[in-house]
Structure formats: structure tokens, C-alpha cells
Amino acid sequence: MTDTLEDFRQRLSDYLTEASGTPATITQAAPLAGGASRDMWLIETNVGGEALKLVLRRDLPTTMLDDALSREQEFRLMQAAYDAGIRVARPRWLCMDISILGAPFFLMDYVDGIGIGRKVVQMPELAEARAALPAQMAAQLAKIHQLDYAAHDLNFLFAPADGLTPVQEVIAQAHAVLEALNVKHPAFEFALRWAEQNAPPSERTTLIHGDFRIGNLLVNAQGLAAVADWEFAHIGDPLEELGYCCMRDWRFGMGHLRLGGIGDREPFLHAYEQFAGVRVDRKAVDYWEFLGNVRWGIICLAQANRHLSGRDPSVELASLGRRSAEMQYEMLRLIEQMGI
Amino acid sequence: MYDRPSLTELLDAVRVHLEHQVVPAVKPDPRLYFHTLVAINLLKIAERELQYRDAHLQTAWQRLNDLEANEKALPSDAQEALDTLALRSDRLCQDIRAGVYDAEARRRALFKHLLLSTREQLEVASPRFLQTVQQEETGN
Numbered sequence: 215m216t217d218t219l220e221d222f223r224q225r226l227s228d229y230l231t232e233a234s235g236t237p238a239t240i241t242q243a244a245p246l247a248g249g250a251s252r253d254m255w256l257i258e259t260n261v262g263g264e265a266l267k268l269v270l271r272r273d274l275p276t277t278m279l280d281d282a283l284s285r286e287q288e289f290r291l292m293q294a295a296y297d298a299g300i301r302v303a304r305p306r307w308l309c310m311d312i313s314i315l316g317a318p319f320f321l322m323d324y325v326d327g328i329g330i331g332r333k334v335v336q337m338p339e340l341a342e343a344r345a346a347l348p349a350q351m352a353a354q355l356a357k358i359h360q361l362d363y364a365a366h367d368l369n370f371l372f373a374p375a376d377g378l379t380p381v382q383e384v385i386a387q388a389h390a391v392l393e394a395l396n397v398k399h400p401a402f403e404f405a406l407r408w409a410e411q412n413a414p415p416s417e418r419t420t421l422i423h424g425d426f427r428i429g430n431l432l433v434n435a436q437g438l439a440a441v442a443d444w445e446f447a448h449i450g451d452p453l454e455e456l457g458y459c460c461m462r463d464w465r466f467g468m469g470h471l472r473l474g475g476i477g478d479r480e481p482f483l484h485a486y487e488q489f490a491g492v493r494v495d496r497k498a499v500d501y502w503e504f505l506g507n508v509r510w511g512i513i514c515l516a517q518a519n520r521h522l523s524g525r526d527p528s529v530e531l532a533s534l535g536r537r538s539a540e541m542q543y544e545m546l547r548l549i550e551q552m553g554i
Numbered sequence: 555m556y557d558r559p560s561l562t563e564l565l566d567a568v569r570v571h572l573e574h575q576v577v578p579a580v581k582p583d584p585r586l587y588f589h590t591l592v593a594i595n596l597l598k599i600a601e602r603e604l605q606y607r608d609a610h611l612q613t614a615w616q617r618l619n620d621l622e623a624n625e626k627a628l629p630s631d632a633q634e635a636l637d638t639l640a641l642r643s644d645r646l647c648q649d650i651r652a653g654v655y656d657a658e659a660r661r662r663a664l665f666k667h668l669l670l671s672t673r674e675q676l677e678v679a680s681p682r683f684l685q686t687v688q689q690e691e692t693g694n
Contacts, residue, residue: 398644401668469690529593539675540683546669554665
């Protein structure tokens with residue numbers, strides 16, 4: 215699906231000329247480093263005399279997970295988030311015509327910032343940003359969780375099956391993945407049973423970003439510039455998200471700082487309570503952090519299976535199979551802390 | 555049976571080659587560089603697995619015996635031992651699902667087995683992670 219760069223630029227400038235209704239030229243097009251599931255380009259363009267710096271995000275034939283949003287869905291969700299005043303790159307154009315670039319894609323404004331979690335956690339020049347981030351993250355999460363998803367046309371978002379609570383939905387999915395992989399795993403089996411028997415009640419069901427962690431934020435010297443990577447957004451318990459961004463795997467060597475290696479958890483939760491106007495049950499957040507580890511540990515096995523099945527040969531995917539033990543250890547430690 | 559290098563020495567030779575010759579050469583290509591580092595790490599895991607596997611097989615087997623209160627002997631054939639351990643593990647999953655370990659004392663015994671099994675996995679897969687978490691725990 216990748217033609218020559220010259221072709222790519224020509225097709226894109228033709229598309230932009232038509233989509234914008236004014237002459238458009240591409241002055242620069244370069245691939246951006248991303249994860250295994252992304253195809254992203256930095257595009258510098260001139261549209262009707264206005265210089266625009268854009269990011270192009272294109273569907274790949276293999277997506278990371280089957281329940282990830284398509285580019286069209288992601289674009290529409292980002293549009294709703296942008297309209298709601300959430301810090302997100304401004305979405306510009308969505309193209310569903312696969313004859314242009316081989317797959318659907320969209321263009322959004324480029325946001326200057328660092329999107330690599332390890333750097334955000336460790337770079338000395340980002341110390342001020344790290345101090346500001348916990349409250350900024352809390353503010354954005356409160357807004358995301360308040361977004362009236364029913365008022366927008368977002369009914370493609372995955373929601374718990376009828377009759378299932380958000381917790382039960384996550385547990386059912388985890389069992390389904392293990393079954394599909396034909397994996398019998400005593401540690402996960404026990405963790406899922408413990409999860410069933412110790413589930414806190416869900417008080418709210420809201421839009422959640424689904425992958426809200428330091429590495430999916432764009433961070434500049436002032437802190438949070440934009441929330442990126444919306445492809446795992448779904449409807450669920452907002453506390454899932456508060457637990458998720460505290461998981462150890464996103465702490466990058468700063469294990470004692472539970473909030474993504476940048477801060478303690480309590481000031482973050484306190485700020486969230488202020489912005490969202492709700493009280494947060496700390497024990498329920500502990501629980502969701504635990505369940506997040508169960509889920510991520512199982513996804514690691516599924517990712518390794520993409521390699522093992524021959525579908526997607528990759529040394530990186532293979533390595534995730536053995537990384538799963540880190541999440542297993544963490545989930546057991548959290549059970550021990552909460553009470554076996 | 556086989557001439558040297560031994561299996562361990564073969565893996566070691568490949569890893570040292572990657573570290574000293576390939577890594578510097580692929581540094582300009584970030585993706586290839588990253589994947590080469592991942593490949594080196596996988597070789598290290600394989601080397602540690604060879605080093606620890608027999609010991610872990612013995613301890614895992616013994617823990618299952620303790621948990622199930624029986625004294626099954628570990629098969630002497632290595633492959634048979636691994637296969638049988640996998641079967642016992644499947645059986646354990648069924649028992650967990652059936653509620654056999656729901657009562658507190660049994661649940662705690664099971665938990666201990668799982669925690670030790672996971673530690674052993676990490677000794678092979680990620681000893682640095684294990685060490686970091688344990689240091690953090692004792693520091694608290």
C-alpha cells in the first residue's frame with residue numbers, strides 16, 4: 215500500500231486541493247515513529263496560502279486489537295472531544311476513499327510535544343511539566359468522563375454487554391481471549407476469580423479514553439499539550455481509567471511514583487475529585503489498577519500469539535509473551551495488598 | 555554427543571555478535587536498532603531458561619504436590635516431565651474455576667504457589683524487574 219513518496223505527496227496534495235476547495239501543495243512528508251499498530255506521517259502543507267503542519271494517521275491492514283476504533287470512528291470521537299474543549303489535536307479532514315492512499319486516513323493539526331513516556335518521566339528539562347501534569351491529567355480525564363457521548367453520534371463505541379457491569383465485561387473479555395488463545399494459566403485463572411468475587415460496584419458509566427497513560431500524551435515544557443491515541447476509547451467505569459494510568463508498566467523506572475512515574479497518586483485523585491465533582495473510592499481505584507494489569511498481561515499473550523501464529527512475524531511481539539510475567543507479578547502483589 | 559560450542563555457548567556467541575557487531579551498525583535506523591536490542595534480550599532469556607529450567611521444574615512440581623497433598627514422582631524424562639507439569643497446571647485451572655480453592659486456607663496456599671511460580675518466571679524473563687520491585691518493597 216505504500217507507493218513511492220512522490221506518488222504519496224501528489225495524491226495527498228490532489229486530495230487536499232479537493233477537500234479544502236483551494237490549491238494545496240505538500241512541502242514536506244515524513245513518516246513518524248510510532249507503535250506496531252500505527253502509520254503516522256508528519257505533513258507540512260500550504261493550503262490556499264496558509265501554511266499548515268499536520269499529522270496524517272492511516273489505517274493499517276492489521277490492527278493491534280480487533281476492538282480498536284477505525285480511523286473514521288477515531289476522527290469522529292476526536293471531533294467530539296475537540297468540540298467539548300478537551301485538549302486534543304484539532305481534527306481537520308477525514309478521507310474514506312481508499313483509492314487515495316490505499317486505506318482510510320485522517321489529518322489533524324500537529325501538536326508540538328513529546329509522546330514518549332520514558333522521556334517525559336526522565337528528561338531533566340521536563341521537571342516543571344511533571345509537576346504540572348497530575349492536575350492537568352486529572353482535569354482532562356474529568357472532561358472526558360463528562361462528555362455527553364449520547365448527544366454525539368458515537369454509538370459505535372464499545373459498551374458493556376446487556377446485563378453486564380463494566381467489571382463483568384472486562385472479566386468476560388479476558389476469559390474470551392484466554393480461551394481463543396487456548397491458554398490455561400493458573401495465575402490468570404485465580405486473578406479473574408478473585409476479580410469476580412471482589413468487584414466494587416460501578417457508580418458511573420462514562421466515555422473513557424481507554425489508553426490514558428503518560429506515553430499517550432503529548433507533553434511540552436508547560437505539561438499536557440494534547441491527549442493522543444484514542445483508538446481504544448469505549449464506554450466503561452471511569453475509575454478503570456484512574457487505575458490504568460497508575461499501572462507499574464507505565465512508570466519507566468520510577469516505580470515508587472504510582473502516577474505514571476511522575477507523582478504520587480493521592481494529589482492526582484484529589485484533583486480529579488475537584489474537577490469531576492465526585493468522590494473517588496480509593497479501594498475501587500486499587501481494584502481497577504489490579505484489573506488493568508490482568509488485562510494487559512493477557513493482551514501481552516495475545517500479542518505474542520500474533521507472532522507465534524505466523525500472522526505477524528515480529529521479534530517485538532514475540533518478546534511480549536515473556537513480558538506478561540511482569541504484569542502477573544504486579545496483579546498478584548496488588549491482590550496481596552488488597553487482601554487475598 | 556555434539557562437538558563444542560555447546561548449546562549455551564552457541565547462544566552466547568550469537569548474542570555477543572549482535573551486541574558488538576550488529577548493534578553499532580544498525581544504530582542509524584531506530585526501528586532496527588530497537589528490534590536488535592529486543593532480540594538480544596530474548597537470547598538472554600533463552601540462556602537463563604537453560605540455566606534455571608531443571609531447578610524450576612523440580613520446585614514447581616514439589617509445590618503442586620504440596621498443594622494437592624500427594625507425592626507424585628517427577629518423571630525422569632525431561633519432555634515427559636514438562637508435559638505432565640502442563641497437564642497438572644490445566645487441572646489446577648479447572649479446580650480454581652470449580653471453586654476448589656475458594657476457602658481461605660486453600661486460597662492462601664494457592665496464592666503462595668502462584669506468587670512463587672511467577673517469581674521463577676521472572677528470574678528467567680526479567681530478573682531486573684523482579685529485583686527492582688523487591689528492593690522497593692523492602693525499602694517501604
